[in-house]
Amino acid sequence: MDVFAALADPVRRELLRALTTGPSRVVDLSAAHPISRPAVSRHLRVLAEAGLVTADDRGRERHYRLRPDALAPVAGLVAELVSEPQSGAAPFAASVLDGLDLEVRRTGRERRSDPATRTSVPTEETA
Template sequence: MDAVMQALADPSRRTVLDILRDHPATAGELADALPIARPGVSRHLRVLREAGLVDVRQEAQRRIYTLRPEALAPVDEWLEGYRILWQHRLDALHTEIARGKKARR
């Protein structure tokens, strides 16, 4: 999970993942969406591949990158504890709001 979290720490890599969430893309398409030079995009793609977040396949002269959402499962499981914490707090807030409305009546 550490490699995935480190990969997610960079805003450019998160942008790449956002694009790939919607559709597969070539390295050139990804480079066009980022304000960095193509060698930098290649380095980001290598980090994402090594973290298991993207797959690449060769089609003629092009490399097509796709998101591997299953690689995010450990992060999702880790975040679940925080979701539960916030859900309990939101439930308590809703209860207090309801009590306030009843008291005003």
């Protein structure tokens, strides 16, 4: 499942928010949310497939950790849509992408061609 579909579910978004305070176990996450533990487990699997979380196996426990880099396509889409094509560059959006250690410039219409900063990462998984 891709990142956007993973974020479509409010429960999954809530799980991601819960992980901002640090890695958590499945039991704790399911205790904090009004759904059964298998449901949480499935949601975590979806989030893991999307790259948004990773699991650290520690004995019989499994600690899920947030992986914010996987949000790059989302930030990239926001950057694409917010930037007005005729208004020059997209000054604001760039900094979030910096926060995600990925190059997601290339707002679709090949805005500038600055070979130094352009590497390889596509704007989205469909590209």
